[in-house]
Amino acid sequence: MSLTLNNPNHSNSFGNILRIAIPLMISGLSMSIVNLTDTMFLSQLGATELGGAGNALLLLTVLLVIGMGFSTGAQIILARRNGERNYFAIGSIIQHSWIFMLIWSVIVILFLFFVLPLFSHFIMDSTAIRNVIHEYLNARSWGIIFNSLNIVFVAFFVGVPKTKIIGFITPLIALVNIGLDYLLIFGGFGIPTYGVAGAAYASNISEMLGTLIFFLFAFFVFKHSKYKLFVWQGVNWKRYRIILKISSPVMIQNFIALAAWFVFFTLIEHLGEKELAASHIIRSIYMVLIIPVFGLGDTINSLTGNLLGQGHSNSIFRLLKNTNIIGFLYCLALQPLFYIFGEQIFAPFTSDLQIIEMGLPTMKVVFSALFIFTSIIVGFRVISGAGKTMVGLAIESFTVVIYLLSAWYLAQLPEVELYVVWLSEFIYFGLFLLMVYPYLWWGNWKELKL
Numbered sequence: 001m002s003l004t005l006n007n008p009n010h011s012n013s014f015g016n017i018l019r020i021a022i023p024l025m026i027s028g029l030s031m032s033i034v035n036l037t038d039t040m041f042l043s044q045l046g047a048t049e050l051g052g053a054g055n056a057l058l059l060l061t062v063l064l065v066i067g068m069g070f071s072t073g074a075q076i077i078l079a080r081r082n083g084e085r086n087y088f089a090i091g092s093i094i095q096h097s098w099i100f101m102l103i104w105s106v107i108v109i110l111f112l113f114f115v116l117p118l119f120s121h122f123i124m125d126s127t128a129i130r131n132v133i134h135e136y137l138n139a140r141s142w143g144i145i146f147n148s149l150n151i152v153f154v155a156f157f158v159g160v161p162k163t164k165i166i167g168f169i170t171p172l173i174a175l176v177n178i179g180l181d182y183l184l185i186f187g188g189f190g191i192p193t194y195g196v197a198g199a200a201y202a203s204n205i206s207e208m209l210g211t212l213i214f215f216l217f218a219f220f221v222f223k224h225s226k227y228k229l230f231v232w233q234g235v236n237w238k239r240y241r242i243i244l245k246i247s248s249p250v251m252i253q254n255f256i257a258l259a260a261w262f263v264f265f266t267l268i269e270h271l272g273e274k275e276l277a278a279s280h281i282i283r284s285i286y287m288v289l290i291i292p293v294f295g296l297g298d299t300i301n302s303l304t305g306n307l308l309g310q311g312h313s314n315s316i317f318r319l320l321k322n323t324n325i326i327g328f329l330y331c332l333a334l335q336p337l338f339y340i341f342g343e344q345i346f347a348p349f350t351s352d353l354q355i356i357e358m359g360l361p362t363m364k365v366v367f368s369a370l371f372i373f374t375s376i377i378v379g380f381r382v383i384s385g386a387g388k389t390m391v392g393l394a395i396e397s398f399t400v401v402i403y404l405l406s407a408w409y410l411a412q413l414p415e416v417e418l419y420v421v422w423l424s425e426f427i428y429f430g431l432f433l434l435m436v437y438p439y440l441w442w443g444n445w446k447e448l449k450l
Contacts, residue, residue, distance in 0.1 A: 011302025012303065012319035017130045017326065021292070022103050024158065028291035030174035032284075034206075035180050038199050039284040041185045043196060043349050047277040051269070052132025053196050054280035058262045060137060063111065071097055072254075073247020075155040076387055079302045079450075080450045082160055083309020094156050098237050101148035109141045126273065132196055134272035139197035143204025146211045153214040156229075162303045165222070166294040173258040212256050234235035246450065249389035258376050260400045267411045268421065274352065275418050278359035281349045282422075288368055290373070292330050296376040304385030313446040320382055320440070325364035327374035338367045362419040366428075372429040379436040386445040397434045403428035 001221075035057075042050045074097045078090045116137070120130050139285050157166050183191050185199030194201060218224055225231075269276045300323050309313050337345065340362050350356065407424040410416060439445070 002263050009389065012077040012315050012322060014322055014326065017299055017303070017319070017323055019294070020161050020163050020302065021295040021326075023163040023165075024298050025292045025295035026167040026205075027163075027170035028294055029288065030171040032288040032291050034174050034177045034181070034203070036284045036288050037181055039281060040349055041181055041198060043277070045126075045185070046259075047273050047352070047355070048126070048128045049132055049196050051273055051276040051280055052129040053199060054276075054283065055129065055138075055262070055265060055269070056133040056136040056187075057193045058258070058265060059116075059133065060112075060140060062255065062258045062262055063108045064144070064147070065258050066149060066251045067101045069099050069251030070104070070243065070247045071151045071155040072250045072384070073243050073389065074152075075159040076246055076301070076305055076385060076389075077243060077450055078156065079305025079385065080309040080387070081163070083306040088233075090156070090159070091224075091231065092233045092236065092239060093243065094152060094227070096235070096243060097152045097155065098149065099235070100240075101152055102145065105145045105148045108144055110135045112141050119330070126269070129269070129273070129276075136196050136200050139194075139200035140203065143200070143207050146204070146207040150207060151212045153211075153218065156218075157304050158298050159305070161299075161306070162222075165214075165217055169210060169217070172213070173206045176209055177202050180205055190219050220413040223228050226446060242450070246387055246389050249393035250384065253389070256393075256396055256400050260404055263404055264407050264424075267407055268418070271411065271416070271418065271421070275357050275358060276361065277350065277352075278355045278418060279422075281346065281355070282359060282363050282366055284349070285345060285363070289334060289367070290370065293327060293370075293374045293377050296327055296374075297381040299323070300378055301381040301385040303313060304382050305387075308386060308446070316382060316446075320378065323378045324375055327378055328371065331371045331374050334367065336368065338364055358418045361417070362422050364423050365419050369425045369429050371435055371443045372426070374435060376429060376432045376436060379431075379440055382440060383436065383443075383445055387448045388443070388445045391439060391443070391445070395439075396434065399428055399431045399435070402431055 038053070039050065081087070081089045081093070115316060117134065120133065121127075124217050127425050154166055157163055177388065180202035181199055184194045184201050185196075186198075187193035222229075222302060264277060265276065268279045303317055303319055307313065342363060343356065346356050346359055346363065355402045380392060380395075382422070403424055406427045407421060410421045410424055414419065
């Protein structure tokens, strides 16, 4: 790793980008396969169960973005400290992150049990879907604590960056999750049928296993003493202020982005349950196939912080170019799959011909926009990796407003086809692209001190 930290040409090379990104891709792919499997299993229960559980997962993700944003801000700072070789500060950042995430997890759990039931009927028309949402979230609640701890572990290993362990642990817990999914949803081997709640229980148990493995690795295998990871360094409120200064815009930005995603699916739900089911199938496939994109984004985020910490800001443009090339080639390789094997990709999720018929053209629209999305993620993560999270929040806020207005307008058209509503993705991504790259060329992101 010393070569990576001391040689900027090595840091931004294709080989080093892929060395860091591939374990993250494997990790993300593993968890997305779990979501895909959830979708396949729940689709066997019916469109109501599929749509309700999908919306429940979106709502839960919206609630968890506060913690996710905090860990992202912590990762940005610890990557900079890693570049500066201020290793003890990294251990303190992680300890503060664990405390914050545990507190936020408890708040989310209390919200799910006592607050959500009071207003859920205002955001969901279908009583059946609303009941599925409550069933799933009540079962999922206690696993949130383990999910939050794992997020901090991942932030640490990405920021350092030592990502191989992430590529090992996540596939392991994904396999456990998939096996438990089948047993707990449908029953068998003496285990009762839990239906929708079974998918939640499977996620909880596998995430608890992941937390245990992460801890055992970090304590017994990883050289944690270098960072004082498990040596209590005390609570430093100034440390929280620094992290929150960077992470709070990320929290708000993630909340806005995911809330917009939730609002978008609420608009789809008003079109009909089959439209909602088709959209969730597309979302599940999409979330698997964009994993390499997010892996590249996390990589460029970490390397940007490390390079800035070393004082090699000019090397970031080569890093940006090389990462964009990798992303473009990946998207190019995917496109024939959707046009040649579209029905085969869609068929495992449902036998309903009407859902397939409205889903196929929608899937082509969504994945054609993947080229733009990939370039956005790569460029945007340079901005966030530099710590300019307020700029990211401003860009996200403006584009989301235009996105939701366009989606709402399209959804109101008489007898509108599902794929037409999804065309709003092009408006969202296109506007985002036009704002990110001019800032990268002419903005002052390289001068920020953390």
